[in-house]
Amino acid sequence: MLEYATVTYPEADPPDRRFESIIGNSAALESVLEQVEQVASTDSTVLIEGETGTGKELIAHAIHSSSQRYGRAFIKLNCAAIPLDLLESELFGHEKGAFTGAIAQKIGRFEMADKGTLFLDEVGDIPPALQPKLLRVLQEQEFERLGSGRTHKVDVRLVAATNRDLEKMVARGQFRSDLYYRLNVFPILLPALRERREDIPALVAHFVKMFSRRMEKQVDGIPPETMAAFQWYSWPGNIRELQNLVERAVILSRDGVLPNPLHKNQTELMIPRLHRTRTFHSSTLEDSDRALILETLEQAGWIVGGPRGAAAKLGLKRTTLLAKMRRLGISRPIPQEGIDVVGVARENAET
């Protein structure tokens, strides 16, 4: 009997980061994109660091798309999502019979990414035993499939990402220093969402548009109090958390108006009343300044100057308050393209 060799490919990851656009124009984002542009045309390894949900994969894809490899494969692997004992085979592939359960030959991600870009997310989760192998393929651009002596040559550009402190892991002996230096050729640090608050209105508008289209639900207005709540919140889960909350808000929306989806406790935690002295969650001086200014602005109906303006209430000069607002990334929720912010002052809405 003839036996046919079967080759299995790793299941294609959902193409979720394709066709995503980069939203915002904060200084923090501009600086990231400048670095993307600088490094894209080289073949150097890039290490993207940032908290969870800051868009590491989107930036990795942007590096690929603006490099000369743009027409080639962009392959990704989340090292934390694969059981440790399968990770090696996912990366390098295996021959039939290489281990129990290896019923067919399998192509690894490095081979799939040949001539293109490989994005290794959560690279800090690669176990110590596998780290020398990764180092070798990065240095020599060659590897063997499991259960095979044949060396494969590849031409792969690696973009790695992590939300862990690799330097600390190196100090603790959990991550090889030589691999760390090899990965850390060009580090890009992604800002947390709370460090680019001025991008929040544009991000909210973008996600509202996306979800209202997907759910076929019309959303015409984002009330200022909803937008203000979004701008105050500390977003520990960053853009992903924002996206999920906008999705929830669109589900809950009625009559085309987007409600504030943040839980009441969350809102109370992040909007300290003027008379409240208790410090709130993740409080820094900057956070409390921001909260105080935002609340005063809200009370003053976003009027800055004049006797009834927020500046007077805070005992600041108008220009000082404006400068503070700029520094803290506070701006009046403005109507976004296609979506009007409901133009009702808070006082009116409450009466």
Next chain:
Amino acid sequence: MRPSNGQGRKRILPWAKRPQLIAIIDEDESTQESLRNLLESAGFMARCFGSAEEFLESDLYREVECLIAEMQMPGISGLELQARLKGEQCNIPIIFIVSNGGARMRIQAMREGAVEFLAKPVDRHLLLETVRAALDL
């Protein structure tokens, strides 16, 4: 226009998908044809245009669900076309065919909306996969 179309569509059950319309903009007629054949053989509807101007004048852009266009076109460029569509509140995913250079242009396009880039000559398998990803949005 086909007058019965609008009403006919509503009667189609939601899970019985109608073919999705894809527009192709390329100056080269043979490229247009081969892309059209490829897309139609995969079950899509495709319409070809020689330039961005021609596409915008056709008014068909309101019905198109995905656009395949050259990035560097004579007349209205890919980026300009993207900006105009955005101005018209028409946020369709765009697949740009790029022949050379222009990293900055590609970053710019990524900031303006949903895009992907394919290199010339276009890999047929990759193109279909990208079109499916675009329609899946």
